[in-house]
Amino acid sequence: MPKVIENVGCPYCGCSCDDVRVTVSDDGKKVLEVENVCAIGTEIFKHGSSDHRIRSPRLRQPDGSMKDITYDEAIEWVAQHLYKAKKPLMYGFGSTNCEGQAAAARVMETAGGMLDNCATICHGPSFLAIFDNGYPTCTLGEVKNRADVIVYWGSNPAHAHPRHMSRYSIFPRGFFTGKGQKKRTIIVIDPRYTDTANVADYHLQIKQGHDYELFDAFRMVVIGHGKDLPDEVAGIKKEKILEVAEIMANARFGTTFFGMGLTHSDGRNHNIDIAISLTRDLNKVAKWTIMAMRGHYNIAGPGVVWSWTFGFPYCLDLTKKDHAHMNPGETSSVDMAMRDEVDMFINIGTDAGAHFPIPAVKQLKKHPWVTIDPSINMASEISDLHIPVCICGVDVGGIVYRMDNVPIQFRKVIDNQGLLDDETLLNRIADRLDELNAQGA
Amino acid sequence: MSEIIIKNGYIFDPISGIKGDKADISIKDGKITDKVSSKAEVIDASGRTVMAGGVDIHTHIVGPKVNLGREMRPEDKLFRGSFRGGILKQGKHMEMGFSIPSTWKTGYSYARMGYTYANEAAMPPLMAPHVHEEIRDTPIIDISAMPVFGNNWFCFEYIKNKEIENNAAYVAWLLNATKGFGIKIVNPGGTEAWAWGDNCVTINDPVPFFDITPAEIVKGLIETNEYLGLPHSIHLHGNNLGNPGCYETTLDTLKLAEGYKPKNKFGREQVLHNTHIQFHSYKGDSWGTFESGAREVMDYVNSNKNITVDIGAVTLDETTTMTADGPFEYHLNQLNHIKWANVDVELETGSGIVPYIYDKNIKVCGIQWAIGLEIALFAKDLMRVFLTTDHPNAGPFTRYPRVIKWLMSQKAREATLDTMKYKDKVIAASHIASMDKELGLYEIAMMTRAGPAKALGLSSMYGSLAKGADANIAIYDLDPTNIPSDPELIEAAFQNTAYTLKEGVVVVKDKQIVAEPHKYTIWTKVNMPENAQVMHDVKEKFTKNYTVNLENYAVFDEHVHNPRAIEVEVA
Amino acid sequence: MTGKKLNMITQRAVEEGIAMEIGKTSREYFDACNIIEMNELDMKELGIMKNTNVRVTSESGQVIVKAVVARQTVYPGLCHIRQGVWANQVVPPRTQSTGAPQYSGFPVTVEPAPNEKLKTALQLVQGAVGLWKGE
């Protein structure tokens, strides 16, 4: 008899939906059906029980081919290389549960290396802005229950967070928002006419890379200098700016969701910094909150876990052994790669091979490269060692942090069939490193 | 298991009434006992002070807002490793952070000060799994966490409808779901109002849309607490915190407890614990006329036995303020304009974070410092007045030894006053300069272990050296027969113990962490029949208003680490 | 051949998300990510026919992708490649000292290359590090 498991978490985007229904086969090994999930989520669960899944670590041979090895051999290989390396880098964690992220912290503290997560290339600039300016935010339920004005700025949930608008922002009927979309004003600010812009009341087609100026214009209006605006700012007409600023200032409860359109463009952290300043200004006249549209279902996780472990969310330099150091630009993965500073690379729960600019990939590939990931991806296909692991939410449970930093408890839906989970694997590597360190001492 | 005997120390144990007598303490299987065999390991405590492990009744050490504070303040990590008096690695993990230390540093630092128990003062229920993850990574000390109820929509509705029984069933359910310890209230009604940018600054300001007042919320929750007979009383951070003139709101709030009697089997005698009362004891009508209201507030506290307080002493450091009092943090930020974080939490609570510098060259900071100490010095019964800094709000908990120094030494207080730019104005607006009272070690033991343990309803397990209690013990390098005339030496003795024992295991020896044994998560398990109405209401709210499914809300067992349940029966 | 300086952005697309979960070596990923979305006017000006291949060159590399008219419209002068392997052949690794590369808002030259072949993801990445064994 197939089993139905409810309240399952989806391990894909930062919405971290926890209402998925999964039907699994009698033997607990196959996912048969997935409901309540968007198209992307479906694929994750299908992939999790596919016959093509790699179930054994693979080590690259001198002729370039990959050969299956045991987990024990793989753990020994990683520990020995970490022990020898002077400045190893472990990077990723877009799809690792918090237990795994905590174990990774232990490994890199023991090894004395660099530890970084995908935020470094996504919302890292948002961290920089938060360091400078704080973060007036809320949980997604506050948006659902209260928000009457919603801004999506440089973010395109229709594509990157498929259920964001229906679960949390535009469409749901909450406690004070019983009329749902009818009573909400949606503003989309994006250089493209995106599918999100398509459902908005206002689309401001901003000139790419000029977000800072438009934020500045809104700040001028909110603090009472709207008259002094030039006729056009960042490609948007003065009248439009005044009209939209008026809506923001009159919100009962407003939220700005911002995405990589801001963090990846010129200005980087400065765009977020001024977005936060605008939020602060708006709180003098209305109630406003702001939230980063974090990409992956647990990419908020490493920032949370490492903040309580080391005090810093990313770009960690643990080579000094008795204290941690963080300095993005110096200790960030892509920058270190471009300066060829690291002498070993562990890609975990992500695909740097596909998502780093190719010059950075080439630099990292000069040194031993390990990929710890459930899937075959670009990183695995150029590594010296690929160690497959469980998929959080599919064959291992664990805590993950949604984009609003709300912890969600994920469930395991199918049997792990011999695969190790990240936490177990990493703790075994750390145990072995402890032994090597003890022998060395 | 092993046996230990601590020989020849001077014992200060208010729970057993021992006031500095020289005696031995025997330990067997992690508990205090009355005798051990000759094989017992001997710890020599001669010439030293021996107390039960410290109990912190109110501190913010684990959870979402503490951690957002860590995340947004890289500059708080300036003291690290060998830099600026940072700590070199002693335990399994490096120690980072000053006002909001990493979980590892938190556990190690408490242990080094001889503390073995800390009560996390604000857990947003929705974020409970986060709190428990951090508890897992906080070494050595036992931790309990109190969920916040003062802005909870369920409580609003039950209390408004005078359904105390239903409210009690809901509280019991939530304590179980979050593995929480007791009822915390922060700015009742005011934080819900803040979700609209508003506040409740008196106990009679109605909460927008909910048709209830802070006074009704507080009374309703006292009744709920005593209906259930929880180990601890309600734990209250009242309205109007931190504003000039707020002491009047504080007196109004304290009076809400009049007529209520404690009902519990734990030896607890209060029905209301008012936390960090320093922040609630301000007179004057502006920052210009700001002055101490400590006497007025303590006169009331001294004469009402059903109230306990903790002091929330200002330590004159750069620190990080953080509270579920969202509107307070916003207003604080309007004063200092440093960075500001805020997190409103659906249906339950909110919070704010603002870095703050208690600068001895600012008059108001000097007066705040005076008020915190005055509270303790005015107190008639130190079993009802506890030492805290509302960590990290008035200063980091690692400054408790400094607060102890100030309380034990008028000379130390004068020395600090002398460093203040507006010393005369501070003296004029406070009582501190005229107070020559100096507390003794027995009184310090009341304020730091016996009293808080009793108020938490845990004095049979913690804060005590009586037979049967957990063998949590602090041995300080301080000879009570020869207290050093240099107050700095008092501070140093309390900063790092000669020994700290946790459940009979030596965890600190000669100021260094030497072991990290297992530790507990303390929570309150209420055994009562399921309430169908409440379960129906819960289901409905989760379907309609929460963004997390009910089945994923309660903390899964595998995410609660070494739970130790305090059980309560309700018929 | 003539090219034109355009401003390139790379962003997420739902098709890319789905395909990535099917697998980065899959046909779906290939189809989802190796296209450049342009404004019709730019295509006309550059003599690029719909659904033909173009060469995109930036300060840090070049890549062959297929040109299409953007369904999520871009204004003239702006173009878009979905994030992923093809985009990252041309994304400059400079980070303005923040750690985050210049994924959006960098100058590229786009020119018709109808006779050039598209490469697979594996060919591009393994090729870049000397591991590609195919032709």
Ligand code: SF4
């Ligand atoms: S919106 Fe995101 S988390 Fe939700 S089902 Fe889709 S991919 Fe999964």
Ligand SMILES: [Zn+2]
């Ligand atoms: Zn507090």
